[in-house]
Amino acid sequence: MSDTQTPSGGPPDSFGLSPAQERDAKIDIENLAYRYQPRRRAEVAALEGVDLVVRRGEFISVVGPSGCGKSTLLRVIAGLQKPTTGQIRLLHEDRERPLVAPVFQEYSIFPWRTVEDNVRLGLDAAGVNRNEANSRVQKWVDRVGLAGFEKAYPGNLSGGMKQRVALARAFVVEPEILLMDEPFAALDAQLRKVLQEELLSIVREHQYTVFFVTHNLDEALLLSDRIALMSARPGRIRELIDVPFEHPRKPELRQDRQFVRMEEDLWSRLRGDVTVAAGGAQ
Numbered sequence: 001m002s003d004t005q006t007p008s009g010g011p012p013d014s015f016g017l018s019p020a021q022e023r024d025a026k027i028d029i030e031n032l033a034y035r036y037q038p039r040r041r042a043e044v045a046a047l048e049g050v051d052l053v054v055r056r057g058e059f060i061s062v063v064g065p066s067g068c069g070k071s072t073l074l075r076v077i078a079g080l081q082k083p084t085t086g087q088i089r090l091l092h093e094d095r096e097r098p099l100v101a102p103v104f105q106e107y108s109i110f111p112w113r114t115v116e117d118n119v120r121l122g123l124d125a126a127g128v129n130r131n132e133a134n135s136r137v138q139k140w141v142d143r144v145g146l147a148g149f150e151k152a153y154p155g156n157l158s159g160g161m162k163q164r165v166a167l168a169r170a171f172v173v174e175p176e177i178l179l180m181d182e183p184f185a186a187l188d189a190q191l192r193k194v195l196q197e198e199l200l201s202i203v204r205e206h207q208y209t210v211f212f213v214t215h216n217l218d219e220a221l222l223l224s225d226r227i228a229l230m231s232a233r234p235g236r237i238r239e240l241i242d243v244p245f246e247h248p249r250k251p252e253l254r255q256d257r258q259f260v261r262m263e264e265d266l267w268s269r270l271r272g273d274v275t276v277a278a279g280g281a282q
């Protein structure tokens, strides 16, 4: 079964895409704006005129200066915040699977629940039966390298292990779209590399559509099919860059001349905006 829906649950709108784009589109964002209206403070225009089509099965990374609205965009896609204006449409193909699962930078796992109980959360909410849930939890605990820690509490885990729990919790519900907001930002460089490789192989295996926010250009290049560059706030998609490297990709790709050139090029495109943001555009 295939269907489209807006994250807020409203009816889908027609988007003026060509039939080919229509077939390919997993996430359609059209002319989206988001403004925060804090009490007793001036309104903040976080996003303005955002247009983006994320294709089915695509890994797209979003990079841009701090405060340009990356996390806001992700939360709007997740349905956690409603667009101020504009449209967003997600294609939900299999009603047996949840549409989206988010992973955030802060581990956002519950300290009073064991590893396996944290991983199981989404399955309980979805009413998956006990046997099925047990086997899926075990599969993903193993897959993210946490075997033996099922009964451990987060307080006894390192940061990297906590983030593995958060990843397993997203994978276990087998969503169609993974929404990841700087999931490795709090990890040291080595661990980050290990988890990047694991993520790549899991995503390839399961053909997820991934919307991935990062500050790390080298991470964006290693993981993505395309990179969306955002402008300083109010954020909009400034450029879309195809990443041409074949899969499977190995960490050694970082030494490849074209990779290094692309990283430099990305940085030179971003540099002006990053400097503006650091200078107080927030």
Ligand SMILES: Nc1ncnc2c1ncn2[C@@H]1O[C@H](COP(=O)(O)OP(=O)(O)OP(=O)(O)O)[C@@H](O)[C@H]1O
Residues within 6 Å of the ligand: 036, 037, 038, 044, 045, 046, 064, 065, 066, 067, 068, 069, 070, 071, 072, 073, 233, 282
């Ligand atoms: N709850 C809020 N109320 C008011 N303004 C907010 C709120 N949340 C975010 N903002 C502002 O909206 C803008 C976009 O924030 P957002 O967190 O989406 O940026 P970001 O690109 O994810 O930044 P970073 O790279 O630092 O994570 C920023 O200027 C931020 O200060």
Ligand SMILES: [Mg+2]
Residues within 6 Å of the ligand: 070, 071, 072, 181
């Ligand atoms: Mg953010």
